[in-house]
Amino acid sequence: MLENRALGGTEVWEINNFTVDAHPIHLHLVEFEVVNRQKLSQDEEGNVTFPAAPAGSILPPAPWETGLKDTVLAPPGFVTRIKAHFDIAGRYAWHCHIVDHEDNEMMRPYDVLP
Numbered sequence: 001m002l003e004n005r006a007l008g009g010t011e012v013w014e015i016n017n018f019t020v021d022a023h024p025i026h027l028h029l030v031e032f033e034v035v036n037r038q039k040l041s042q043d044e045e046g047n048v049t050f051p052a053a054p055a056g057s058i059l060p061p062a063p064w065e066t067g068l069k070d071t072v073l074a075p076p077g078f079v080t081r082i083k084a085h086f087d088i089a090g091r092y093a094w095h096c097h098i099v100d101h102e103d104n105e106m107m108r109p110y111d112v113l114p
Contacts, residue, residue, distance in 0.1 A: 003110040005086040012083050016040065017074045018048045023101065024073050025080075028092040031068040032084035034061035040077050048077055071097060086112045 005011065012035060015025055039056030041049045065072070074080045095107035 003108065005110055005112045007086060007089050007112050007114045010083060010085045012081055015072070015074045015080045015082065016052060017076050017078055017080070018052060020076050021098075022073055022075050023106070024071050024097040025094065026071040026097050027084060027094045028070075029088055029090070030084050030086060030092070031070055032072070032082040033067075034065040034069060034072050035081040035083050036060055037075070037078045037080050040079055042077055046077065054079055088112060089114055 013032075015023075017023060018040070037059045038054040040052045041055040043049050069082075072080055072082055089112050091109060091111050093107055093109050095101075098106075
């Protein structure tokens with residue numbers, strides 16, 4: 001499914017990681033700020049429960065994550081929130097920087113429309 005963004009728009013994205021792996025998520029031609037992270041609801045074994053919901057304290061970005069970024073690490077069992085500003089029209093993609101994951105539904109296109 002192609003996702004559309006508005007040129008000049010700013011959005012907060014919530015990247016939910018239901019897996020046991022950390023994922024370096026990259027947005028093409030968009031700089032963003034890391035807003036915060038929050039642990040997702042989990043069972044006694046540490047598996048995310050569904051429907052998943054934020055359940056822990058809100059954690060600020062790490063010191064090295066301040067400023068504008070194009071890649072963020074999404075740790076397992078957390079929702080990672082980023083604030084992105086879409087200032088260049090065109091078709092782009094966001095994806096996990098682990099190459100094998102790009103083939104496993106972890107590469108999605110989006111358009112920035114005027």
